[in-house]
Amino acid sequence: MAPKVIDKAKKRKDMALACSNLIHDVGIKNLTIQKVADSAGIGKGTVYEYFENKEDIIFEIINIHIENYQNQFLKDITTFSSIKEKIFYFFNFVLNDDEETSKHFNGYREYLSIIFTDGNEGMWDFNEECNIFIEEQLNQIIQEGIDKNELNPISKKFIKPIMIFEKGLVLVKMTQKNQNVKKECENFINELFALISTKEGIKNV
Amino acid sequence: MAPKVIDKAKKRKDMALACSNLIHDVGIKNLTIQKVADSAGIGKGTVYEYFENKEDIIFEIINIHIENYQNQFLKDITTFSSIKEKIFYFFNFVLNDDEETSKHFNGYREYLSIIFTDGNEGMWDFNEECNIFIEEQLNQIIQEGIDKNELNPISKKFIKPIMIFEKGLVLVKMTQKNQNVKKECENFINELFALISTKEGIKNV
């Protein structure tokens, strides 16, 4: 009945990984199914055994990128001690310009470009999940600040705004050259912290 | 010497207007040059007399939308008296769900999706201009608040953050369903105002 059972989900990931660099090299606009097939070492028709369409491929790749990024985040965040450092690392995605992070950032940009014309249910769900993840992370950081008596309890009201501000920075970076996102971020966080820190907290610069 | 001189810039606008509804109806993904030509009542080849490529058409349409929106904004903003009302109207673009504003918003979404894969110099410049416009507007509102002694002078430090927050809301609305952008906006503005208002200002709720 079933000769050679294939784990489609695994093969999906393998194939996406195989052309994860491809998308980075040529960009979505120039990514063709043929290139994907060649890159994965299979026939063009086979691609459609695992992916519904081109957008679906991009989606899988972005999934992997985001997953990697989140894992890295969870690892790295523990290495920072001060609340402010942690907050700034929260903005790492948009502030850091090293090759690895840029890869994630650009991948996300291409992903957004698809959503904006072709969003499907799976994508909305995925976005929702990502959002829950970052809200949890930020919530933890802020809560820690409050517990340590460095931040005023009112700070909790600014969790969502900080998240939204981060998204705003993403949009700024994606739409405007010569905008110093780092400066704007520092400005906002510093000014905000001046308002929501306890007297305790202000001492520990 | 000169047979039938045509104002290309005007025709560009006319044509863009002619298919402005088209793009709204079918979306960028399904917008074909042929449809544009049909909609404008001209031949396919002629389209390229006025536009470099498909992206260029979208760009012109968005230009018109944004221009209209900005003019409307300048008219409407004068009708609000309180600073907070003005600030909320500043967020009108992302908060208002009426047909007209949604049209602008969706147009902008499609525009972003192009920039994200195919940005050119003209588009970056345009974004820059838009940004300058909204910064001027917000600056005026905040300055008025300070002059009226309703807002603390520190408020000026929050002009850029508020702008960036607005962009963040845009991204939220474009990527997540079931997110109450209105609530998030009110939350942020109210909490922030509680921190940056003068005692004078707090009285005037």
Next chain:
DNA sequence: CATTTGTTGACTGACGGTCGGTCAACAAAT
């Protein structure tokens, strides 16, 4: 060997963009 499952690349249709040619409008010459 028969059957089922996986794989393939030739094929199709759609679309963006090009290009040689047409013709209305106007100017200059007669």
Next chain:
DNA sequence: ATTTGTTGACCGACCGTCAGTCAACAAATG
């Protein structure tokens, strides 16, 4: 007033590209 010349707006047949399909083949199984 009429003819002739020039220009450039306009057109749509055509081309290359590419996403997606499918009939045929290969491999595995019992």
